[in-house]
Amino acid sequence: MITVEDWAEIRRLRRSENMPIQAIARRMGIARNTVKRAPASDQVPKYHREPSGSIVDACEPRIRELLAQWPDMPATVIAERIGWDRSITVLRDRVRRLRPQFKPADPVSRTAYGPGEVAQCDLWFPPADIPLGAGQSGHPPVLVMVSGYSRWLMARMLPSRQAPDLVAGHWELLKGLGAAPKTLVWDNEPGIGRRVAGRPRLGEEFAAFRGALGIRVIQCRPRDPEAKGLVERANGYLETSFLPGREFASPHDFNAQLSAWLAKANRRFHRRIECRPEQRLAADTAAMAELPPTLPAIGWRICLRLPRDHYVRLGTVDYSVHPRAVGRRIQVAADLERVRITCEGEPVGEHERCWAAHQTITDPAHAAAAALMRRAAARGRGAAVGVQVEQRDLASYDRLLGAKGA
Numbered sequence: 225m226i227t228v229e230d231w232a233e234i235r236r237l238r239r240s241e242n243m244p245i246q247a248i249a250r251r252m253g254i255a256r257n258t259v260k261r262a263p264a265s266d267q268v269p270k271y272h273r274e275p276s277g278s279i280v281d282a283c284e285p286r287i288r289e290l291l292a293q294w295p296d297m298p299a300t301v302i303a304e305r306i307g308w309d310r311s312i313t314v315l316r317d318r319v320r321r322l323r324p325q326f327k328p329a330d331p332v333s334r335t336a337y338g339p340g341e342v343a344q345c346d347l348w349f350p351p352a353d354i355p356l357g358a359g360q361s362g363h364p365p366v367l368v369m370v371s372g373y374s375r376w377l378m379a380r381m382l383p384s385r386q387a388p389d390l391v392a393g394h395w396e397l398l399k400g401l402g403a404a405p406k407t408l409v410w411d412n413e414p415g416i417g418r419r420v421a422g423r424p425r426l427g428e429e430f431a432a433f434r435g436a437l438g439i440r441v442i443q444c445r446p447r448d449p450e451a452k453g454l455v456e457r458a459n460g461y462l463e464t465s466f467l468p469g470r471e472f473a474s475p476h477d478f479n480a481q482l483s484a485w486l487a488k489a490n491r492r493f494h495r496r497i498e499c500r501p502e503q504r505l506a507a508d509t510a511a512m513a514e515l516p517p518t519l520p521a522i523g524w525r526i527c528l529r530l531p532r533d534h535y536v537r538l539g540t541v542d543y544s545v546h547p548r549a550v551g552r553r554i555q556v557a558a559d560l561e562r563v564r565i566t567c568e569g570e571p572v573g574e575h576e577r578c579w580a581a582h583q584t585i586t587d588p589a590h591a592a593a594a595a596l597m598r599r600a601a602a603r604g605r606g607a608a609v610g611v612q613v614e615q616r617d618l619a620s621y622d623r624l625l626g627a628k629g630a
Contacts, residue, residue: 226258231269234262279310280318287322295327337372339504340511343405344455345369345394347385347413348462354381354472358580364475366482367393368462370454371405373511374504375494377458379482381475383560383579384539387415387429392523392560394433403512407440409452417443436519465489475579524558530567534594538563540581544590546572547597 226234230252237243237251238259249256280287286306290297299312299319308315348368353361365385369378378397382389390413398404410416417426424443426434434441444451466485472478490501497504524538530549535542536556545554549567557564558577565573575585 226254226262226269228268230254231262234259238263278314278318280314283308283315284318284322287319288326291319291322291326295323338511339373339507340403340406340509340513342372342407342409343369344372344409344452346411346452346455346459348379348459350463350467350478352467352470352472354478355474356579356581357474358583360580364579366462367397368455368458369394369397370458371501371505371508372454374508375454375497375501376401376490376505376508377461377486377501379458379462379486380560381478381482383475383577385413385415386539387427388524388558389560390415391429391433395519395522396560398437398515401509401512402515403509404437404439404515405512407442408434409442409444409455411444411449411452412446416441419443419446433519433522436516438513438516461489521557522559524556524563526556527553528556530554534590535584536565540583541578542584543575543578544573544584544586546587546590547594548572 233252234248234254237248238245243251245256245259248254249259252259283306287302290302290305299316302308302319303312303315346368347365349363349365351363354364355361356364364381364383366379366381367390370376378401380393380396382393394408412419412424415427416430417424419425426441426443430441449456466482466489470481472481490505493500526536526538528536530536530545530552532550534545534547534550536545536554537543538556538558543556543563543565545565549565549572552567554565554567554572557566561577563573563575563577564571573587573590575587578585
């Protein structure tokens with residue numbers, strides 16, 4: 225048998241150079257009959273040996289009978305039924321080739337997303353201790369969002385997984401993107417919604433947010449992570465590529481490092497789409513829904529009458545309020561960074577959002593004002609005690625009761 229190089233050279237000499245077969249045979253040292261067959265064959269020479277058969281051939285009819293009745297029968301069970309005492313490997317190979325003839329194929333579909341069509345969302349809890357202040361550390365949730373068309377990755381750490389913080393986190397990410405995907409895909413996160421009688425129902429806060437943006441929200445079925453595989457893989461990517469070797473001083477430091485890393489990650493070549501996410505971003509955002517000029521309240525919104533201790537609770541943290549608002553109705557508005565308190569439109573308190581649990585945040589100005597007001601109230605009570613009041617002679621009671629003096 226000649227090699228592919230000899231076969232190609234013979235065909236060149238015969239067809240291009242028009243060299244006689246006998247001359248080619250002398251020049252290349254190959255038999256004339258071999259040289260004669262080479263130009264006539266368009267098939268590349270390849271060694272082929274007839275199969276010698278297998279030890280499984282004798283058992284194949286019985287294997288076919290079993291697969292015809294039970295297409296899912298494992299190879300180990302088939303081996304037991306046919307009394308197989310040889311290597312299980314060759315039997316597995318034969319069963320693997322025969323099974324598709326009896327079991328209908330179940331091909332999966334490749335999901336493709338158009339520009340601006342969908343973004344998948346999830347919460348990632350990084351396995352790293354993040355200092356939260358007040359000597360506490362924890363694993364706050366990170367909101368992760370991946371665009372289906374461009375694979376543009378967005379993420380931000382949130383103070384909690386409650387609905388107001390989730391809505392505020394979505395708004396911050398979408399505001400940075402400059403547009404809103406037409407569909408958001410979520411699992412059954414309690415802050416997003418829940419299932420009632422087997423049907424998905426969004427929570428009040430997220431339903432209002434969806435309506436303001438004019439988009440659709442899909443809640444996946446329980447225990448169906450493949451339905452949002454893009455963001456699940458993004459969570460793994462963050463855990464293996466962003467997190468290792470990093471230390472964080474605070475949640476704000478975590479978000480700063482994460483933002484810098486995402487800017488690099490979105491410029492990396494993505495094997496699935498065969499390009500960089502930033503190369504598809506312009507077409508992706510152009511097909512998305514525009515962000516509305518005004519939105520309903522984003523984040524926490526609480527209205528209450530301020531008690532005498534002049535503190536309001538947000539989550540598990542108490543924030544001080546100026547005591548002049550005691551007994552009056554106040555409005556508490558909190559986003560991911562600040563807590564602002566107003567009374568009839570007038571600011572009566574502002575604090576940085578506290579990530580540590582069970583803390584009391586006091587503004588020194590509020591404490592000083594409360595001390596002054598307490599002293600003024602005490603002086604008022606003292607003046608009332610000093611008023612002269614008529615005092616009755618006790619002997620009048622003895623006369624009234626007919627008692628005689630001792």
